[in-house]
Amino acid sequence: MDQLDPGLQSMIKRRQELIGPSIKLFYRKPVEFVRAEGVTLYDSHGNEYLDAYNNVPSVGHCHPRVVEAVAKQMSTLNTNTRYLTDTVLDYSERLLATHPAQLDKVMYACSGSEANDLALRIARYATGNEAVIVTANAYHGLTASISELSPSLGRNVPLGPNTFLIPAPACQAGGDVTAAGRAFRASVEQAIADIERRGKRLAAILVDTLFSSDGLAPDPAGFLAAMVDVVHQAGGLVIADEVQAGFARSGDEMWGYQRHGFIPDLVTMGKPMGNGLPISAVVAQGTHLEKFGRDIRYFNTGAGNSACLAAAGAVLDIIEEEGLQENCLKVGAVMLAGMTDLAARYPIMTEVRGAGLFLAADIVNPATGQQDAKLADAVVAGLRDRRILVSATGPAENVLKVRPPLVFTANHAEHFLSELDQVLATIG
The missing domain is CATH 3.40.640.10 (Type I PLP-dependent aspartate aminotransferase-like (Major domain))
Structure with a gap:
């Protein structure tokens, strides 16, 4: 928490005083969002984050x-x-x-x-x-x-x-x-x-x-x-x-x-x-x-x-x-192919799978091949630092969960894949 700017530290402290402790924040470094549009969220400094996780705003934020x-x-x-x-x-x-x-x-x-x-x-x-x-x-x-x-x-x-x-x-x-x-x-x-x-x-x-x-x-x-x-x-x-x-x-x-x-x-x-x-x-x-x-x-x-x-x-x-069912099929295929290619290059990521715009990949210890929740968290945190939002799921919490709004485009997919490539290269 000491690494966060004073404004975020103050918000987290207020939250701890006001909000029940069972309601957890996302990410090692929490992020404050002030507005959103489509598949993009904006923090309090105007930085853009690509939302590859939130399915609830199904047709995009603030459509x-x-x-x-x-x-x-x-x-x-x-x-x-x-x-x-x-x-x-x-x-x-x-x-x-x-x-x-x-x-x-x-x-x-x-x-x-x-x-x-x-x-x-x-x-x-x-x-x-x-x-x-x-x-x-x-x-x-x-x-x-x-x-x-x-x-x-x-x-x-x-x-x-x-x-x-x-x-x-x-x-x-x-x-x-x-x-x-x-x-x-x-x-x-x-x-x-x-x-x-x-x-x-x-x-x-x-x-x-x-x-x-x-x-x-x-x-x-x-x-x-x-x-x-x-x-x-x-x-x-x-x-x-x-x-x-x-x-x-x-x-x-x-x-x-x-x-x-x-x-x-x-x-x-x-x-x-x-x-x-x-x-x-x-x-x-x-x-x-x-x-x-x-x-x-x-x-x-x-x-x-x-x-x-x-x-x-x-x-x-x-x-x-807007043809979003077809869009899910088309863009999901780009995502699946790209993640599969990355898995072939990086032993940290295996078992890529998906249906439309819901994709997952197992994150493992490259030395042992065993499920690794800490490495999955590192991938999620690395993407967050590059302003890409995803999460992890599964019984061992080692499954990368990618589930963007349905308006995700091929350009968004290519950006996501490029950033994931950089994170995987850094970690493993």
Whole structure:
């Protein structure tokens, strides 16, 4: 901290006095941002930082069309879903149209955590069962019930008594989708057998369709479909967590589950749908909502409010009209090829993988080949010093996580790759 300028030291001291200590700052050298535009953030000295990490402002920071839509709606009406408005109906029709016809109902919440919490409640009430399967380092949210299903939060956040873990898939690009599907299905079958041996029944499997916190497992696309009938036969529902994977991020499809060729029972999404505003949703096959809707009063005051829906509508406009799904595919290919080339040159970086504008690479000790969180942190810090924002993830915290806004261009990609090259050359 002594190396920081006095202004930042003062801010950090004030923060320590005011903010709960569980809320951590990014980076060894924290950075103060004062404004943002597109994929660029600006610090208090006017320095530009390339954002290769933040997926929540999905169509770019302060996108003028989102800003205009929200301001116009706020100046007209901002109210909740208990009143009749065209806003919620129009957006619901558009959102459901991006999903298969079987997914025909939507319910709103304010965050991905709330959406997963609601989906869990629906699944448990619809099935009458309690047990839930998640992957070994999953993150699905921070409510009390969902933190019990988020092993990535660490040993001080206990798993719930009805939480059952399976290994994250160890899949590779170009791998055999049948073999990968068989392996994942076998893990699910084993978990179900364990659940039933304990006298419990399966309510759901909750799966991030890109396995973001598990270190990213995008390929081979299609392997997830093999487990769906096993879950249904055991009496459970399939919940696709699309908070990080959805809204065209993978490039080849709008939703991560579509890459795998199956239709979930419930789909959850989070704040990227409103470019960072507090809106989220659960899209469902309507039959699963009938009992819940008959017996349970669900009301969330801020959920689906008019201003957030205006932002969400603008996000869909931008994705469609600016060709952002195609952009993710095209620019993601540049990023993947460039990172793969760097991995061939620097033994510190291995196992590059990605889907569209979500990419990852394992950082290892070049002498031993072992996972190395300290070296991963050094890469993240080195990029931050060169004004590039990324993070690290995975069970060993050694996976470089690259997940920029969807408006990232080929020029941004080349700049990122050039700076990453310099950092890797310096470290290893």
